[in-house]
Amino acid sequence: MAEKIKCLIIGSGPAGLTAAIYASRANLKPIVYEGTLPGGQLTMTSEIENFPGYPEGISGIEMMEDLKKQAKKFGTEIRYGAITDLDFSKYPFHLVVDNENRIEAESIIIATGASANYLGIESEKEFIGNGVSACAVCDGFFYRGKDVAVVGGGDTAAEDVLYLAGLCNQVYLIVRRDQLRASKIMQQKILQNDKIKIFWNNNVKKVLGNQDDGVTGILINNNKTNENNSLDINGLFLAIGHTPSTKLFQKYIEIDEENYIKTKPNSTQTNISGVFACGDVKDSVFQQAIVAAGSGCMAALEAEKFLLEKE
Ligand SMILES: Cc1cc2nc3c(=O)[nH]c(=O)nc-3n(C[C@H](O)[C@H](O)[C@H](O)COP(=O)(O)OP(=O)(O)OC[C@H]3O[C@@H](n4cnc5c(N)ncnc54)[C@H](O)[C@@H]3O)c2cc1C
Numbered sequence: 246m247a248e249k250i251k252c253l254i255i256g257s258g259p260a261g262l263t264a265a266i267y268a269s270r271a272n273l274k275p276i277v278y279e280g281t282l283p284g285g286q287l288t289m290t291s292e293i294e295n296f297p298g299y300p301e302g303i304s305g306i307e308m309m310e311d312l313k314k315q316a317k318k319f320g321t322e323i324r325y326g327a328i329t330d331l332d333f334s335k336y337p338f339h340l341v342v343d344n345e346n347r348i349e350a351e352s353i354i355i356a357t358g359a360s361a362n363y364l365g366i367e368s369e370k371e372f373i374g375n376g377v378s379a380c381a382v383c384d385g386f387f388y389r390g391k392d393v394a395v396v397g398g399g400d401t402a403a404e405d406v407l408y409l410a411g412l413c414n415q416v417y418l419i420v421r422r423d424q425l426r427a428s429k430i431m432q433q434k435i436l437q438n439d440k441i442k443i444f445w446n447n448n449v450k451k452v453l454g455n456q457d458d459g460v461t462g463i464l465i466n467n468n469k470t471n472e473n474n475s476l477d478i479n480g481l482f483l484a485i486g487h488t489p490s491t492k493l494f495q496k497y498i499e500i501d502e503e504n505y506i507k508t509k510p511n512s513t514q515t516n517i518s519g520v521f522a523c524g525d526v527k528d529s530v531f532q533q534a535i536v537a538a539g540s541g542c543m544a545a546l547e548a549e550k551f552l553l554e555k556e
Pocket of ligand 1 (some may be wrong): 256257261279281286292359360384490525
């Protein structure tokens with residue numbers, strides 16, 4: 246027999262847990278499945294300084310523990326496990342947890358996030374969170390007055406490099422091709438900025454550093470001339486996109502050209518009535534915890550309204 250759930254929340258990042266706080270206070274008895282990254286992406290970062298309410302900053306793990314406590318206090322049940330299969334053609338919606346347990350949910354809040362893309366080179370892994378970052382707005386402040394590099398050639402890379410030029414001493418932009426895909430205006434701003442130096446046709450071959458100092462440099466290689474260069478830097482910022490966790494839903498839920506879930510304007514409502522999406526999984530633009538939390542609130546309020554109208 247399948248377990249019956251009124252409000253199922255998939256994901257335990259800031260979006261899912263904020264949805265849980267609102268849904269439990271509205272007596273929807275939400276159940277959260279945490280997935281393989283309990284607490285979400287913030288648990289991968291040591292310090293968060295831009296989430297309102299923490300004037301001294303807070304570690305990602307601690308902040309997510311606070312959110313969990315708050316959600317549990319109002320009756321949310323948080324469970325280990327990931328949703329591995331689903332059928333949204335039936336109502337209540339059918340889902341499978343860990344390829345084993347079947348559940349039926351009257352409403353669903355998808356908060357599965359989007360993971361940052363990394364270069365995939367061996368030396369990068371040991372410095373993630375210790376000099377290698379995929380979020381300039383989150384971590385740039387820690388590199389004030391220092392030398393950093395940004396990897397990428399699109400709009401995000403252009404925004405990141407300009408943002409960091411406002412904080413750092415020297416910013417290198419490492420571009421795989423011989424041109425940027427960013428808008429002409431952004432390109433002009435970059436080319437006119439004395440603090441930014443671009444390395445065209447270059448790939449990062451190795452991240453240099455040690456556990457005490459973090460990143461101390463990178464080795465880059467020109468893919469046209471095969472020339473190698475080493476740059477002394479303290480921070481490496483990756484701006485090579487994100488991969489939203491939407492594969493599981495794509496059979497039923499409409500997604501955009503970048504695989505993010507589409508929702509109605511000013512809403513978290515997907516194309517399926519009773520299924521809502523919040524946080525980074527539907528947001529290719531802002532990707533910040535406070536924005537994710539805000540949309541988690543919206544999703545819970547919309548789920549509540551949906552369930553009320555169904556009764
Ligand atoms: C290194 C780093 C540092 C950052 N620093 C900051 C910062 O300082 N300030 C800031 O505002 N933002 C920061 N961000 C961005 C912030 O982490 C994200 O915007 C935010 O976490 C998005 O929240 P979310 O709830 O949408 O998704 P996520 O936090 O990505 O959570 C997704 C959740 O879904 C779960 N999940 C996925 N698939 C399934 C499944 N099939 N079944 C069940 N669960 C599933 C995962 O296990 C996870 O719990 C940072 C990001 C990174 C990577």
